[in-house]
Amino acid sequence: MRVIVDFCIIPAGADISLSGYIAECQRLLQDAKLKHSLHAFGTNIEGEWDSVMDVVKRCHMRVHEMGAPRISSTVKIATRTDREQSMEDKVSHVESLLNG
Amino acid sequence: MRVIVDFCIIPAGADISLSGYIAECQRLLQDAKLKHSLHAFGTNIEGEWDSVMDVVKRCHMRVHEMGAPRISSTVKIATRTDREQSMEDKVSHVESLLNG
Amino acid sequence: MRVIVDFCIIPAGADISLSGYIAECQRLLQDAKLKHSLHAFGTNIEGEWDSVMDVVKRCHMRVHEMGAPRISSTVKIATRTDREQSMEDKVSHVESLLNG
């Protein structure tokens, strides 16, 4: 089952700057060779359910290892059975309607 | 790694009443013997990461089987390493502050 | 426009225990005389759009005043035009399907 996910991780009780934690999660996504795209409020990830969720779990574990005692993350998950759709398709379809 | 999750599943392109889908997900949670609590905007679930995420995946699969071609869900995930905390602890701690 | 909201506020860079912040937000909800229900991962609120969103804003302002320099909150918003539905209706409808 393919999935498009939006992942936003918020460590608490640690460094007030979250950039270091988020950069480390980007590295885990790169290592997992999952298509992903960082935006100002999270990261879009595309792939097979198990692969994507495995990285989400490893991000929690890694951010705890980095010193954050509490983590709260939000994972939005989209699945569909009617047709395949990529992250780029979703954006470009809206943009074509705006510019069409 | 123990986790407290808030799970909200929104099927689209199907029956406008979502109660049937949500009731079916409650049955999957009961079958998995995971502690859970339904509220007006989702379900809180407590357990081991893998067990909880496995049910989330099975809910997506089951709701697709029931006829919904598109699903968008939101999974909020809380983990902590400083101490154990149950769903009931979280609510009762706030209530004790309000009534104290 | 009536709305059912799920509100989850996460202060960062402050006290690691979030209960004090959440209790204060509950007091603001009580003062606003909005129907609300605390659960383990947020608070359901029901009312008119402007009244509900006004309290969400005042929660952010109050939690900043209490000393949290950063806040990240998640507000899920449900509106519908086909019929009225209360928070209790949503839960009881699912439960009647489970027990029916």
Added chain:
Amino acid sequence: MRVIVDFCIIPAGADISLSGYIAECQRLLQDAKLKHSLHAFGTNIEGEWDSVMDVVKRCHMRVHEMGAPRISSTVKIATRTDREQSMEDKVSHVESLLNG
């Protein structure tokens, strides 16, 4: 109070393709002259609290007018009092750590 928001709107009971609804919301954002950036799972918006939330409300109203009887949206809201930060700052700071 300045805010960075991530807004994801999910109409239900209507057209299974959501692109038309999302394009219309982009137009409302453009009309409001708010800085915004579409991604595969929502739209980041930056501005004053009241201006941003007013557009979120108008998106709900407009999507109902377009024929969707039910809407569920997720609004993630970030505020901070320690310093100003733009949407671009958040992304570029993480990227500089990755490439540094």
